[in-house]
Amino acid sequence: MLNGNGQAVATVGARAQCAVVDESALIRAAQTGDQYAFEKLVQTYDQGVLRLALNLLRSPEDASDVYQEAFLRVYKNLHTFRFDCSFHTWLYRIVTNLCLDQLRKRKVRKEESTTVDTSEGVVDRMEILAEERAEGDPQRRLHARQLGDRIRVALGDLTPRERLVFEMRHYQGMRLRAIGEVLGTTEEAAKNCLFRATQKMRAALGDFV
Amino acid sequence: MTCDVVCKQLPLVLYGELTFDEEEAVHQHLDGCGPCQAEMAAVRQLHKSADALEPELPAQLLQDARRTLRVSVSALRETGYQQSRSGWWWKLVPDLGSAWKAAGAVALLTAGFFAGRVAPEPGGGGRFTMASLSPGDPVASRVRFVQPDKAGRVQIVVEEVRQRVLEGGVNDDKIRGLLLLASREANDPGVRVETMDLLKNQSASVEVRRALLAALQQDENPGVRLKALEALRGAPPSDADTRRVLIQVLLTDANPGVRNQAIDLLTQHREPAMVGVLQELVSRQGDDYVRQKCQKALREMNASVETF
Numbered sequence: 001m002l003n004g005n006g007q008a009v010a011t012v013g014a015r016a017q018c019a020v021v022d023e024s025a026l027i028r029a030a031q032t033g034d035q036y037a038f039e040k041l042v043q044t045y046d047q048g049v050l051r052l053a054l055n056l057l058r059s060p061e062d063a064s065d066v067y068q069e070a071f072l073r074v075y076k077n078l079h080t081f082r083f084d085c086s087f088h089t090w091l092y093r094i095v096t097n098l099c100l101d102q103l104r105k106r107k108v109r110k111e112e113s114t115t116v117d118t119s120e121g122v123v124d125r126m127e128i129l130a131e132e133r134a135e136g137d138p139q140r141r142l143h144a145r146q147l148g149d150r151i152r153v154a155l156g157d158l159t160p161r162e163r164l165v166f167e168m169r170h171y172q173g174m175r176l177r178a179i180g181e182v183l184g185t186t187e188e189a190a191k192n193c194l195f196r197a198t199q200k201m202r203a204a205l206g207d208f209v
Numbered sequence: 210m211t212c213d214v215v216c217k218q219l220p221l222v223l224y225g226e227l228t229f230d231e232e233e234a235v236h237q238h239l240d241g242c243g244p245c246q247a248e249m250a251a252v253r254q255l256h257k258s259a260d261a262l263e264p265e266l267p268a269q270l271l272q273d274a275r276r277t278l279r280v281s282v283s284a285l286r287e288t289g290y291q292q293s294r295s296g297w298w299w300k301l302v303p304d305l306g307s308a309w310k311a312a313g314a315v316a317l318l319t320a321g322f323f324a325g326r327v328a329p330e331p332g333g334g335g336r337f338t339m340a341s342l343s344p345g346d347p348v349a350s351r352v353r354f355v356q357p358d359k360a361g362r363v364q365i366v367v368e369e370v371r372q373r374v375l376e377g378g379v380n381d382d383k384i385r386g387l388l389l390l391a392s393r394e395a396n397d398p399g400v401r402v403e404t405m406d407l408l409k410n411q412s413a414s415v416e417v418r419r420a421l422l423a424a425l426q427q428d429e430n431p432g433v434r435l436k437a438l439e440a441l442r443g444a445p446p447s448d449a450d451t452r453r454v455l456i457q458v459l460l461t462d463a464n465p466g467v468r469n470q471a472i473d474l475l476t477q478h479r480e481p482a483m484v485g486v487l488q489e490l491v492s493r494q495g496d497d498y499v500r501q502k503c504q505k506a507l508r509e510m511n512a513s514v515e516t517f
Contacts, residue, residue: 035282042278046274046275068274068278071282072354191221194220198219198252198255205255205258
């Protein structure tokens with residue numbers, strides 16, 4: 001017998017199943033060359049992809065390049081997608097590999113700069129983005145700036161994998177199990193990675209938090 | 210459970226990554242351990258601070274990325290790239306090899322031609338190069354994708370932007386469609402202002418009105434927003450969407466000129482349905498001019514200036 005709650009659960013379950021069916025249908029249509037289906041597929045995931053790339057690379061241009069490269073690879077290789085994993089996992093494997101490549105190159109070149117020269121001196125573009133939302137209170141702005149600087153330094157000192165795991169868990173809200181799948185590792189390894197990232201950031205912030 | 214083990218699990222508690230039993234054990238430990246409680250507070254604060262640092266995703270960046278991707282995918286399709294190379298249509302075109310050779314030769318020539326154009330300028334980033342060209346030539350181009358194969362052929366995707374001149378009356382559907390597009394997507398605010406001006410006699414059209422309201426709500430340039438307001442003067446006074454957006458502008462727009470024009474527009478028709486809205490604005494509005502306009506309109510409508 002279905003009561004009110006049971007019915008609600010059944011409806012939610014049915015909706016989730018519908019979404020999966022819809023996505024599978026979209027992927028199959030895109031695999032046959034349906035441009036509209038491909039665009040719908042892109043639009044389902046592209047905000048998350050761009051946000052991840054922007055947060056990680058802290059450069060709109062680099063984030064945009066990762067976005068282009070990732071979805072072009074999806075377009076060119078979609079016929080090889082066999083539904084062995086979720087499309088989300090498959091896409092994020094591509095995206096995270098591209099981001100890791102970029103981060104590793106930067107580590108080698110030691111060029112982790114998001115600053116630009118302006119008429120008002122050197123400013124950090126990501127800081128501008130973050131501070132655009134800050135309140136007018138100068139003390140809060142100062143505190144936010146100092147804290148932001150410390151977190152930025154701490155993030156910069158993480159290994160590319162630690163940073164990626166932190167970004168995916170903290171900002172993208174992905175489960176550690178899914179992160180493990182994306183990175184081709186176990187949930188336990190992703191957990192350890194997240195712990196190391198948190199510890200390093202805690203140490204870098206000291207008594208600031 | 211030791212403090213070391215608990216500390217390792219604190220981030221996982223905050224992320225909801227532990228099972229019920231594991232989380233319960235951590236909380237039990239926390240109840241009797243001051244240092245771990247302090248550590249938990251610090252990790253929680255770290256999370257909050259990191260949250261505050263996340264930049265908004267700029268809408269323009271997403272829009273540009275989508276547009277560029279669309280161009281790249283179209284270019285791939287035009288060059289004959291199909292997603293499923295092992296699909297049935299490849300088997301239907303046995304002479305594709307020679308076609309590819311010809312395409313490869315053309316592509317190499319094209320690459321050479323464009324290489325000169327996209328070569329980085331001294332001191333420039335070389336990411337995107339504008340070129341001075343004769344009419345009909347692309348005004349901007351860049352190589353987006355190069356893929357060699359084992360046979361020595363190469364596939365190159367070049368993005369091009371070409372200029373076209375279209376002429377027609379403002380009432381022409383095609384021209385109007387392009388104006389609506391420009392109101393959303395033109396990078397130059399001057400073009401957007403001009404577009405608003407051209408659309409001002411057409412605000413009776415739902416499509417145009419939507420574009421004007423979108424510009425009023427979203428355009429970053431106050432000049433464009435003012436023009437949109439001016440263009441909305443001809444909109445039907447009873448239109449609920451227009452009224453809703455005007456109220457929103459009054460409450461949120463940072464530019465006083467825009468707010469002043471919005472209240473002028475909102476109060477130009479004395480409608481009974483506006484009484485509650487105006488009373489609300491009187492109580493919430495910090496802008497003197499706007500508040501006075503609301504009070505004046507209410508008095509003229511013989512309505513109470515305040516709510517009780």
